[in-house]
Amino acid sequence: AQSVTQPDIHITVSEGASLELRCNYSYGATPYLFWYVQSPGQGLQLLLKYFSGDTLVQGIKGFEAEFKRSQSSFNLRKPSVHWSDAAEYFCAVGAKSAGNKLTFGGGTRVLVKP
Amino acid sequence: DGGITQSPKYLFRKEGQNVTLSCEQNLNHDAMYWYRQDPGQGLRLIYYSQIVNDFQKGDIAEGYSVSREKKESFPLTVTSAQKNPTAFYLCASSIGTENQPQHFGDGTRLSIL
Numbered sequence: 001a002q003s004v005t006q007p008d009i010h011i012t013v014s015e016g017a018s019l020e021l022r023c024n025y026s027y028g029a030t031p032y033l034f035w036y037v038q039s040p041g042q043g044l045q046l047l048l049k050y051f052s053g054d055t056l057v058q059g060i061k062g063f064e065a066e067f068k069r070s071q072s073s074f075n076l077r078k079p080s081v082h083w084s085d086a087a088e089y090f091c092a093v094g095a096k097s098a099g100n101k102l103t104f105g106g107g108t109r110v111l112v113k114p
Numbered sequence: 115d116g117g118i119t120q121s122p123k124y125l126f127r128k129e130g131q132n133v134t135l136s137c138e139q140n141l142n143h144d145a146m147y148w149y150r151q152d153p154g155q156g157l158r159l160i161y162y163s164q165i166v167n168d169f170q171k172g173d174i175a176e177g178y179s180v181s182r183e184k185k186e187s188f189p190l191t192v193t194s195a196q197k198n199p200t201a202f203y204l205c206a207s208s209i210g211t212e213n214q215p216q217h218f219g220d221g222t223r224l225s226i227l
Contacts (some may be wrong), residue, residue, distance in 0.1 A: 004156075009154070034215055036218075041220075041221070041223070042220055042221065043118075043204055043218035043219050043220045043221050044206075090156060090157070094212070094213065100145055100210060100212055100213075100214065100216075101147075101159060101162060101172075102159075102216060104156040107154075107155075
């Protein structure tokens with residue numbers, strides 16, 4: 001069965017600093033990978049997705065993620081965070097064998113210091 | 115604008131009572147999903163449906179029931195058998211093919227009186 005681990009429960013970053021959120025997955029074949037963001041009391045918004053091809057994918061709000069098969073990772077990055085980036089971030093993996101079901105990581109809560 | 119509408123935003127349940135959470139989408143998506151989110155945890159799949167009149171149990175289906183009589187609608191009933199129903203419930207939909215992302219509603223927060 002597929003699984004997703006987000007090792008960092010909380011991250012605090014200063015406004016203007018860079019941000020990297022870690023995501024490790026477990027799946028035998030090439031997975032479909034997603035990053036979502038959730039503001040308090042809201043639903044999830046898709047930031048970016050990886051299916052195949054170029055391993056560096058660009059998303060909305062200035063985010064990017066890099067798929068590294070050898071490390072089973074799909075880390076999310078942003079060069080310069082804004083106060084509005086404070087939210088919870090979820091990595092998710094889908095698999096061909098699982099239809100369109102997604103497995104989510106536990107999430108990383110990002111706090112932005114002024 | 116197309117999207118997913120969940121209602122109500124807040125819901126309170128008395129002990130022994132069944133409650134139904136509404137989820138409607140106008141995205142013409144085939145697949146719909148219900149997730150439960152507890153504080154500090156990720157999303158756990160309750161039920162999903164890939165086509166009208168068909169649905170499958172997810173990882174935590176006990177104490178919940180669903181129906182899919184229309185493509186646009188996928189209501190979730192939290193029954194009295196669900197002993198710990200307090201949580202944030204999220205509905206999602208997708209085109210239904212393997213690699214398509216899911217789109218989420220804004221959630222319903224259920225609390226026990």
